[in-house]
Amino acid sequence: MAYLLKHPDDYTSALHRSEELKTLAEPYLTMRSQIPSGMELSADYEERRRHILHSFSATQTEWEDWHWQMKHRVTDVDTLAQLLPLEASELDVIAKTAQNYRWAVSPYYLSLIDSTNPLDPIRLQALPSLPELDDNFGEDDPMGEALTSPAPCITRRYPDRLIxxxxxxxxxxxxxxxxRRNIGETDRHEPKNQLKSALEYIRNNPEIRDVLITGGDALLLSDQTLNWLLAELHAIPHVEIKRIGTRVPVTLPMRITDELVHILANYPPIYINTQYNHPKEVTLASKKAIDRLITAGVVMGNQAVLLKGINNEPHVMKKLNQELLKIRVRPYYIFHAKNVKGTRHFVPRIQDGLAIMDQLRGQTSGLAIPTYILNAPKGGGKTPLLPQYLLHLKGNRAILRTWEGKIVDYTTP
Ligand code: SF4
Incomplete structure (x- = not known):
């Protein structure tokens, strides 16, 4: 049709622009294959998993049972030494740090560790290291959560929602x-009478339309307790949405059982925000867990934590977000790591986060671009951080910087 015909010059300029865009894509394409992904785990992974199974004299059926995984969480260096080929000095460091800070890793998450790489992103997140003992940094509760609890088990920092x-x-x-201050020495679910008091507070405050169930990890409650809690919240007319904070799709995907999915499907709308921090965590087992949750009508989002040495690099974060979209998890937030005691070695610079945001915008789909958030200390709330795109605004005239760095003069009527 005539109106589709283009002047040859149009193609020439579009082709020229295509070449420019191709050039912009190249640095990431070159790097992408060097960033390990959970969907392309090396042959070593299966060997490691079999070795762990063998060491526990366990079956594949047991491996896929979340109760078995929880019961066999690795919590001491003697067991760890049997499962991963670590040096004696590395085990000493873990034992020394464990005197101050408790640790535990599910066999599943442990199997993702490449023990030949001391900087493996799974290992850094899972195994204690000496910098945790640096006492000259941070606070136990930089968010002041203890000061924002108007009822048992509740944290309230915003007008219409609470935890x-x-x-x-x-x-x-x-x-x-x-x-980590809450981890303590023993695992402890809140007793039912405390949860009942929390529900009572929600019933008595009709402005609360959004309730986040979290912990710890909310999906470690028994099916029975979860069912009861969700049913109670579902019955409160002003609670419009329920959210669940959990890392089990990443650290214990076998927790997403048929029974759990059946429960979740009964109380829509449910939103789950999880925490993938590195593309290596996006595995086939994890994808299967997400598929099940989505089948139950759950809407999935990811709240990555920006962590030095793990994901504070634009290409890693881009790959993480693209891998998440492939499994239907929407990148929602990137949280700047907080100044928590014992975590100094993970806290990146704000410049790192801004550089990531700058390199995501325009370079990849908007769906793969979460909001970068710094939590203001002492319960000050989520504060979004963005690179500067609006350079000047006076009256109806704005000077903008585009994603490619071009300066544009823009006037509104
Ligand atoms: S899963 Fe969440 S609450 Fe639990 S240790 Fe990890 S970051 Fe903390």
Missing amino acids: INVTNMCAMYCRHCQR
Whole structure:
């Protein structure tokens, strides 16, 4: 049709622009294959997994049972030494740090560790290291959560939503955890009478339309307790949405059982935010867990933590977000790591986060671009950080910087 015909010059300029865009894509394409991904685990991975299974004299069926995984969380260096070929000096460091900070890793998450690489991103998140003992940094509770609890188990920092903390238990105690003060010496779910008080507070405050169930890891509650809690929240007319904070799709994907999915499907709408921090965590087992949650009607999002040495590099974060979109998890937030005692070695510079945001915008789909958030200290709330795109604004005239760095003069009517 005539109106589709283009002048040959149009193609020439479009082809020229295509070449320019191709050049812009190249640095990432060159790097992408060097960033390990959970979907392309090396042959060593299967060998390691079999070795762990063999060491526990376990079957494949047991491996896929989340209760078995929880019961066999690795929590001491003697067991660890049998499962991963670590040097004696490396084991000493773990034992020394463990005197101050508890640790535990599910066999599944442990199997993802490349023990030949001391900087392996899974290892850095899972195994204690000496910098944790640096006492000259941070606070136990930089968010001041203890000061924002108007009722048992509740944290309230915003007008229309709140958190119920239901447990201090996790499948893996992340070395960068902002709530490591709650991990303590023993695992403990909140007793039912405390949860009942929290529900009572929500019933009595009709402005609360959004409730986040978290911990610890909310999906470590029993099916029975989760079912009860979700049913109670579902019955409160002003609670419009329920959210669940959990890392089990990453650290214990076998927790997403048929029974759990059946429960979740009964109480829509449910939103789950999880925490993938590196593309190596996006494995086939993890994808299967996400598929099940999505089948139950759950909407999935990811809240990555920006961690020095793990993902504070634009190409790594881009690959992570693109891998997440492939498994239907929407990158939602990148949280700047907080100044938590024992985590100094993970805290990046704000410049790192801004450089990542700058290199995502325009370079990849908007869907792969989360919001970069710094939590203002002492409960000051989520503060979004963005590179500068609006250079000047006066009256109806703006000077903008585009994603490619071109300066544009823009006037509104
Ligand atoms: S799963 Fe969440 S709460 Fe648990 S240790 Fe990791 S970061 Fe902390």
